[in-house]
Amino acid sequence: MKKLTLKDVAKELGVSTATISNAFNRPDQLSAAKRTEILEACKKIGYTGPNRAAQILRKGQSNIVALVLADSLDYMVTDPVASTFIQGVSRVLRENQKHLLLYAGDSESIADVVDFVDGFICYGAPRNAALSEQLNQQSKPVVTVDFNLEGRPAINIDNEKASYEIAKAALKPGDHVAILGLRLIDSPSTCRIYDNPLLNVESSITHRRLDGYSEALKEAGITVDSDWIWSLPENNVVYAVQAAKEVLYSQPRPNVILCMSDIIALELLQCALSMGIDVPGELKITGFDGIEEASRTRPYLSTVCQSSVEKGMQAANLLLSGENQSMSLSYELKLGETIG
Amino acid sequence: MKKLTLKDVAKELGVSTATISNAFNRPDQLSAAKRTEILEACKKIGYTGPNRAAQILRKGQSNIVALVLADSLDYMVTDPVASTFIQGVSRVLRENQKHLLLYAGDSESIADVVDFVDGFICYGAPRNAALSEQLNQQSKPVVTVDFNLEGRPAINIDNEKASYEIAKAALKPGDHVAILGLRLIDSPSTCRIYDNPLLNVESSITHRRLDGYSEALKEAGITVDSDWIWSLPENNVVYAVQAAKEVLYSQPRPNVILCMSDIIALELLQCALSMGIDVPGELKITGFDGIEEASRTRPYLSTVCQSSVEKGMQAANLLLSGENQSMSLSYELKLGETIG
């Protein structure tokens, strides 16, 4: 028994194909009685509705939304910030009967899916910059998050202001400060940035965070040389451990370390504690993001909480609404025990 | 400028549509020279290849694999075990140029996607049992993980044996034991199971784990009444906190608590520590899964480590290979400080 088509069913029931199609797609085009009659008959003979592949081609609509993540899914899917974002997106898509296709930001091109997805949510600048180009040149709706694409609606938080504030809260004049940053330079491994060329200074949010820190440092009369600024290639535990060790074994050891993510900050905290360093007595630490794990750890991390769930929901809503209106979401400072 | 079709391009280049199609899909059907000539010309005029929606319809193949998660994406995507599994899946799909569609296990039906995806990986029994039915009745390949679907290849670990072993390691005769389980009964909230009807006793892995515990308990001559067994509706922090409090405030307080996930165990551990309970002196705790966070916490959790990444990779490989061969993956006991 092969798969039934709409035509088969029409013949079987002795009505036209249009009527079957309408019964499924446009209830207003036929009487309610006829409609339920047809639907019941379909159920009986095992026809579950029009073939989706054909519908996609015909209607140019698939109910699939592509979520383009900044990097390979491999990295992104286990990142607590990203997965919370995905959670928000999926919640809204579900309400709207849309489906979620995850797309890696280091893919070669969007050609594989651009013809059938209904739109793109782009979470962070894709590692492969060509994707940004391609996204901008195609005509389906795009919403960007944590970065901007000319002419497309975007969702952001004010990274610079948030970073300024958390740094401000942690710093006192005379502090010796280090910064553990993310993808500030294009390096495959954890390292100090020295005077290497910076990566995407204009567009990357981590450079905005750096700007915020710098402002607070300047106000406190503190200078931080580029050999006290680290760059991690990815926001994960492996790189975080490397960075934590490097910075904690550096002489003279900083007494304030500003981290651009909670993952980094938490690992640094663990590392410091196991070295017997007193936090916040000898070392103050700040994070960024406000991930759940940060509130399960003691001492409690000082960090910037951004609601990734809300970000995801807003992004999805914005995409589905079709409006071209960017927005800036709020954040919240959480001053925990790691800055005393 | 509207989107170019294959036909437009053929006319433009003065060759037949078949040739263009072949240039993209069947290199052996034309000379290498002609092929590159065509491909270059296409790039120049901005034709990125055949329309995927049309290809999907025509070829009946989309290069999209649906990952059916046990529950709503909302829950699953932030679960560390599930997201690690997704990581494994995505790694293999990427190598094979396939794309990943996330599908919620509490959806009404698979009809929305069954016509165009190339196959299904089903991670845990879908909350909506109708999906299992539907999956089994359609003809595309399916691989199940952590549960079985008749006639379909499955990937599992031996939950019963693993649970037996971890319990065995923790237990001494005379212990007062409680169990924090997952979805043992069909309840919307955290509660003791008492004599409520059990859920999916045959098929659910959590009942296998319970069986394993029971065996070890029997051997140690310990009985655990059903009012010392809790069931959490989902594996998340909220329910874990509730369960932790309930069990720790119960009299007489157990001195061994077997948890069916690390999330539960970690929350219980935090809770116990903040109540000033000595672990493992006054209370031993075991987990299940071996999530990353468990190794960042002290005292180190005793747990069963299963490699979810490998599970995901195997599942994807199995699906793509098309073989109908089930497999059982290994696990590893990690005896940490929480059982002394």
Next chain:
DNA sequence: CTGTTAGCGCCTTCAG
């Protein structure tokens, strides 16, 4: 309210 028809864009055969 129903039936007919012309594509959506492509792939594959087949004869040349």
Next chain:
DNA sequence: CTGAAGGCGCTAACAG
């Protein structure tokens, strides 16, 4: 290597 033709399964427009 080409050109033509027949669908894949459906929907939208139009005529009745």
